[in-house]
Amino acid sequence: MRSQRQVVDYSLQKRAVLREVHSGRVGTYEVCDASPYLKNAARFHGEPTEALCPVCRRENLTHVHYIYGDELKQSAGQARTQAELSVLAMTLREFQVYVVEVCRACDWNHLVEQYLLGRDGVSGDDAANGAGVSSGGAAVAATATANGTAVRRRREARR
Numbered sequence: 001m002r003s004q005r006q007v008v009d010y011s012l013q014k015r016a017v018l019r020e021v022h023s024g025r026v027g028t029y030e031v032c033d034a035s036p037y038l039k040n041a042a043r044f045h046g047e048p049t050e051a052l053c054p055v056c057r058r059e060n061l062t063h064v065h066y067i068y069g070d071e072l073k074q075s076a077g078q079a080r081t082q083a084e085l086s087v088l089a090m091t092l093r094e095f096q097v098y099v100v101e102v103c104r105a106c107d108w109n110h111l112v113e114q115y116l117l118g119r120d121g122v123s124g125d126d127a128a129n130g131a132g133v134s135s136g137g138a139a140v141a142a143t144a145t146a147n148g149t150a151v152r153r154r155r156e157a158r159r
Contacts, residue, residue, distance in 0.1 A: 034102055
């Protein structure tokens with residue numbers, strides 16, 4: 001997604017947990033503890049991947065995308081598909097996305113990454129081409145200085 005920003009990748013943490021499990025220092029019952037809500041979200045809103053579960057190696061993992069943000073109101077905390085995320089990214093100013101991988105066979109789950117989405121992240125080039133923000137936002141983005149102070153002032157004025 002073009003407005004994805006501030007990405008935090010948790011792959012090093014995942015590798016550390018898996019190293020502990022495979023060495024026997026941590027039992028699989030401690031890491032294979034997906035809640036019924038997470039398993040249902042994986043079944044109905046998850047997106048299958050090509051990666052096998054690192055614990056049981058029987059089933060492919062499923063990614064579940066949870067969204068949080070002030071503009072979401074009652075929708076905060078819900079699982080959404082990638083298609084729904086792209087629509088929301090162009091309609092909302094900013095929201096946080098958490099991606100959790102889930103194995104529906106053994107209940108392994110781990111936070112994969114988190115990032116921000118929304119209109120505030122659309123670059124000036126996209127805005128000038130009419131791909132994201134209104135014409136007022138495009139004018140401000142086009143006249144922004146190299147350090148972005150004009151854009152920051154405009155956003156503060158809107159709040």
